[in-house]
Amino acid sequence: MSVKPDTPLLDTVDTPLDLRKLKPEQLRQLSDELRAEMISAVGSTGGHLGSGLGVVELTVAIHYVFNTPDDRLIWDVGHQAYPHKILTGRRDRIRTLRQGGGLSGFTKRSESEYDPFGAAHSSTSISAGLGFAIANKLNDKPGKGIAVIGDGAMSAGMAYEAMNNAEQAGNRLVVILNDNDMSIAPPVGGLSAYLARMVSSSEYMGLRSLASKAMSKLSRRAHKAVGKAEEYTRGMVTGGTLFEELGFYYVGPIDGHNLDHLIPVLENVRDADEGPVLIHVVTTKGKGYEPAESSADKYHGVAKFDVITGKQKKSSGGPPNYQNVFGETLAKLAETDKRICAITAAMPSGTGVDKFAQAHPERSFDVGIAEQHGVTFAAGLAAQGMRPFAAIYSTFLQRAYDQIVHDVAIQNLPVRFAIDRAGLVGADGATHAGSFDVTYLATLPNFVVMAAADEAELVHMTYTAAEYDDGPIALRYPRGAGVGVDLPETPQKLEIGKGRIVREGTKVALLSLGTRLAESLKAADDLEAKGLSTTVADLRFAKPLDTDMIERLMRTHEVVVTVEEAAIGGLGAHVLTFASDNGLTDSGLKIRTLRLPDLFQDHDAPDKQYDEAGLNAPHIVDAVLKALRHNSAGVEEARA
Numbered sequence: 001m002s003v004k005p006d007t008p009l010l011d012t013v014d015t016p017l018d019l020r021k022l023k024p025e026q027l028r029q030l031s032d033e034l035r036a037e038m039i040s041a042v043g044s045t046g047g048h049l050g051s052g053l054g055v056v057e058l059t060v061a062i063h064y065v066f067n068t069p070d071d072r073l074i075w076d077v078g079h080q081a082y083p084h085k086i087l088t089g090r091r092d093r094i095r096t097l098r099q100g101g102g103l104s105g106f107t108k109r110s111e112s113e114y115d116p117f118g119a120a121h122s123s124t125s126i127s128a129g130l131g132f133a134i135a136n137k138l139n140d141k142p143g144k145g146i147a148v149i150g151d152g153a154m155s156a157g158m159a160y161e162a163m164n165n166a167e168q169a170g171n172r173l174v175v176i177l178n179d180n181d182m183s184i185a186p187p188v189g190g191l192s193a194y195l196a197r198m199v200s201s202s203e204y205m206g207l208r209s210l211a212s213k214a215m216s217k218l219s220r221r222a223h224k225a226v227g228k229a230e231e232y233t234r235g236m237v238t239g240g241t242l243f244e245e246l247g248f249y250y251v252g253p254i255d256g257h258n259l260d261h262l263i264p265v266l267e268n269v270r271d272a273d274e275g276p277v278l279i280h281v282v283t284t285k286g287k288g289y290e291p292a293e294s295s296a297d298k299y300h301g302v303a304k305f306d307v308i309t310g311k312q313k314k315s316s317g318g319p320p321n322y323q324n325v326f327g328e329t330l331a332k333l334a335e336t337d338k339r340i341c342a343i344t345a346a347m348p349s350g351t352g353v354d355k356f357a358q359a360h361p362e363r364s365f366d367v368g369i370a371e372q373h374g375v376t377f378a379a380g381l382a383a384q385g386m387r388p389f390a391a392i393y394s395t396f397l398q399r400a401y402d403q404i405v406h407d408v409a410i411q412n413l414p415v416r417f418a419i420d421r422a423g424l425v426g427a428d429g430a431t432h433a434g435s436f437d438v439t440y441l442a443t444l445p446n447f448v449v450m451a452a453a454d455e456a457e458l459v460h461m462t463y464t465a466a467e468y469d470d471g472p473i474a475l476r477y478p479r480g481a482g483v484g485v486d487l488p489e490t491p492q493k494l495e496i497g498k499g500r501i502v503r504e505g506t507k508v509a510l511l512s513l514g515t516r517l518a519e520s521l522k523a524a525d526d527l528e529a530k531g532l533s534t535t536v537a538d539l540r541f542a543k544p545l546d547t548d549m550i551e552r553l554m555r556t557h558e559v560v561v562t563v564e565e566a567a568i569g570g571l572g573a574h575v576l577t578f579a580s581d582n583g584l585t586d587s588g589l590k591i592r593t594l595r596l597p598d599l600f601q602d603h604d605a606p607d608k609q610y611d612e613a614g615l616n617a618p619h620i621v622d623a624v625l626k627a628l629r630h631n632s633a634g635v636e637e638a639r640a
């Protein structure tokens with residue numbers, strides 16, 4: 001348990017209206033208390049820590065200077081918005097963050113009028129901010145769009161698409177680039193290097209005298225204030241920055257922890273007649289909490305932790321997680337197969353690609369938050385004879401759907417998709433759930449779609465994908481620990497489109513795809529105990545289906561139930577289509593499809609989410625009994 005900090009000043013602030021009553025000289029104390037409160041809260045819940053710590057002063061300054069909620073403040077990704085939540089009427093629930101029924105770990109429209117736009121996937125803030133700004137302009141309403149976007153999020157194409165369009169917003173759009181020189185991992189690529197040069201270049205520092213030139217492009221009022229602004233900013237870059245070329249007035253870089261710098265610069269920008277403006281703010285991820293500042297990932301995402309020591313309460317021991325199994329298996333395969341490459345879109349540790357990178361740095365590519373580019377890059381590699389694995393979370397792969405269809409599937413290129421975070425993910429909630437990939441991939445001609453039932457299957461599927469050169473192939477697996485089966489010494493090449501019978505019965509057949517296999521086996525035990533002989537098949541492939549096996553089971557069993565951690569339109573839909581196309585439903589066969597519900601499920605513990613989804617063993621049993629019109633004891637009910 002973390003002790004709640006003493007926060008006398010913060011206790012007087014429930015919303016930004018209270019904050020704006022404070023004197024500027026009180027904001028330092030308020031920020032310190034806000035930081036302590038955030039550390040204490042995340043210590044007791046776990047969650048995203050480093051990013052929020054880095055924007056404490058920025059959060060205070062924005063709400064102090066701008067007229068939120070009428071000025072529409074949009075936090076990119078939203079993982080840094082905990083201090084914002086504390087200052088916008090949600091402090092009383094801050095220790096429910098990411099818990100079932102509690103506050104979301106991201107911004108969410110239904111939570112507060114101070115969250116005008118929901119987020120969690122990155123790089124949407126400038127587009128949305130532009131939308132708010134233009135809507136207000138068209139309706140002659142006051143209110144700017146203020147987008148706060150990190151240097152990592154700035155690597156995505158969408159940010160540039162938005163900036164390319166931003167001029168029409170004029171001074172109603174303010175972009176604040178929060179540059180902490182970190183993504184989840186250290187940031188990559190030319191843009192990151194460019195920002196680092198902007199911040200550190202001695203040439204630039206020597207050009208301070210040109211500050212007034214840059215600032216004079218803003219309003220006359222701002223021009224008058226330029227002396228003050230110049231004094232408070234660390235300097236200004238001459239014209240010609242990338243952002244200026246895109247039509248922004250660039251201001252910065254400024255020290256994002258120094259309120260004496262932040263407040264007057266934000267005031268100037270608020271009052272400027274011209275725009276759009278981009279303020280380049282330099283911060284430190286994890287600021288003000290030593291264990292975070294000194295950790296390699298700056299405590300991006302943490303388990304519950306002891307505030308004094310910073311030690312996280314992570315469970316040790318137990319089965320290896322799927323990510324490590326994938327990364328290590330691929331690294332091993334790549335020792336003898338020089339064509340294997342791995343691609344991650346800014347999630348090297350999350351996907352296990354870091355394991356591959358340690359062994360094969362020259363064949364490992366972190367493309368930044370750029371899933372679309374990552375997929376087409378993989379397509380190019382595949383077209384040139386390489387064996388690329390694009391290791392991307394299911395939810396983030398949604399971004400690259402046209403690239404999947406147009407660049408990969410239509411050209412039938414053998415890109416291997418290692419689809420991580422398949423199924424429900426727990427505390428990150430609906431935005432991060434891997435619900436749709438089976439549906440969106442298995443509908444595409446040429447695709448092979450596999451789902452691992454356990455970590456040993458993941459080894460086999462990784463190998464199978466590596467060896468498959470006939471077209472695109474995907475393997476999906478969930479977040480976290482495996483089920484504890486032995487890992488094979490030698491991976492097997494699976495026959496494409498063939499499932500396996502795990503347990504043979506006669507009356508009920510459960511067709512499982514993915515890690516619901518364990519629940520299906522539990523359900524089978526229960527059904528057997530009720531006298532219902534049950535077959536359990538691990539289909540392995542959503543596409544191509546093992547039609548021989550499915551037809552045999554349909555012809556020999558009374559009830560067939562599909563079970564998958566995927567939305568409607570996945571395995572169940574394909575099995576039903578096959579059955580009806582082939583007349584297998586014409587003679588009284590009972591088919592039921594268990595899948596994720598047709599709604600966006602809120603964050604909670606994964607097992608509870610699966611309970612809510614109706615995908616645990618009791619739900620499978622229930623579906624069978626209902627199909628057979630048996631009561632819960634397995635006794636057949638009289639028909640009306």
Ligand SMILES: Cc1ncc(C[n+]2csc(CCOP(=O)(O)OP(=O)(O)O)c2C)c(N)n1
Nearest residue numbers: 051120121122150151152153182183184346
């Ligand atoms: C489309 C998409 N891809 C990947 C992620 C995973 N992700 C969340 S935060 C983050 C790093 C963001 O870095 P930055 O914008 O610099 O923010 P910081 O955490 O440094 O404050 C990544 C890669 C995501 N949320 N959305």
Ligand SMILES: CC(=O)[C@@H](O)[C@H](O)COP(=O)(O)O
Nearest residue numbers: 077079120301350421428479
């Ligand atoms: C904000 C974000 O998108 C990531 O930080 C995400 O929360 C990571 O999720 P995992 O913990 O499953 O890697």
Ligand SMILES: [Mg+2]
Nearest residue numbers: 150151152182
């Ligand atoms: Mg960053």
